[in-house]
Amino acid sequence: MIVKLTRIEIQSRKDLEMIDITDRIESAVAGSGVRDGLAWAMTAHTSAGLLVTEGIECLERDVLAHLERLAPKQPPEGSHGYWHNRYLDYDGRLGFNAGDHLKSILGGVNCLFPVEDGKVVRGSRQRAYFVEYDGPLARTVFIQVLGEGGTTDES
């Protein structure tokens, strides 16, 4: 049984952004030595996420716009706002990104793929995305590959 954990850094460049990390997950699998098993990726953050969807720009925009509608950065005018809007002494700053945390919960923080013959198995339209909800920031994603090692059919 092989269990290999890889940490990758992703530099988001915008406030809200979807970044395709499929190739980086596949690289982690290729370098793991696992032939048959699972590849699991998780963001290290609570105002970012991971999800799987079709890899086209229009859909990226729709995903971000829909999550922003569900969990807006600014609470509606005249509402009581977010409870998170307060000074966080452990962070030395105010928390006012509750909407971004909520997006992370709604969109999810991890994704899982089967690994077969040393390769990620996924649908032809499926891509894995890191989703930035409060960028730009340098972010960390954990990729863990676990399973049986050995020679693949192609080798």
Next chain:
Amino acid sequence: MRRPGIDFHTHPLLVREMVERYSALAKAARETFFIGNTFQPLETFHLELDAASLEKAVVLPIGAVAGTDATLWSNEQIAELCGMSVRLVGFAGVDPRQENAAEQLRFAVRSLGLRGLKLDPPMQRFFPDDRLAYPLYETARDLGIPIVFHAGMSWQPGSRLQYGQPLRFEAVAADFPTLRIIMAHLAWPWVVEAVALALKYPNLYLDTSALYFDNPRDFLRFAMTHQVPLTVFERRLRRQLVFGSNYPRVEIKNMAAAIHSLGFSEECLNLIFRVNADTLLEGAQ
């Protein structure tokens, strides 16, 4: 299209390239500034500016409690950081109690290329109108550089708010009419007093880096439309107000968006984000 502009109040606390070179800077970020965010590559700082459509940032050292020997970004380190990015404008930090304070400031400006002075009376525990600081003010005036003072509320343990009360700045503004003084954070909660001084003294500026509850939009709306009517800033103090975020305590993008949401005219926004900062930095080349 990026509209050139300046964030006049940032701290370089989270720049990974620097904390990796100087471990004491990581300690200062955590134990003096109490910032818990992860350290970030310098590129993130640049991208933060991009997200707010700004070109440059003034980077300010951290005020240390007088008498402590904590390492809190030396002038050389600020200059080193600015050497890594044309988008950063460095200010010096000096303890006014030190006998050679004026000489340190002259060196920081003339030899290191820093373009202003940052003082933090609540942390350094001196009243701005204390005569002990006057030689430093004379030096700043003669060098043609502005001074950013922390004013008003300070979260930092060890600080004392009494040293940040606006009325203690009046003698400085009056005694040094050609010295340009920026009272940071709108001197909140004493915004009315700070505005009164700015109305009276044209060499006294305010920066917008105030956020003490709620979120940037709602807080600045309270401070800049309820505590003082927006019209006072728009019509009378438009040339004495500069944009500041207090990054990384607040993201630059959020503070910039909040200022844009208040209802200032485009002409006034241009002054706040660009022209006034340029004016303050003139003479500090």
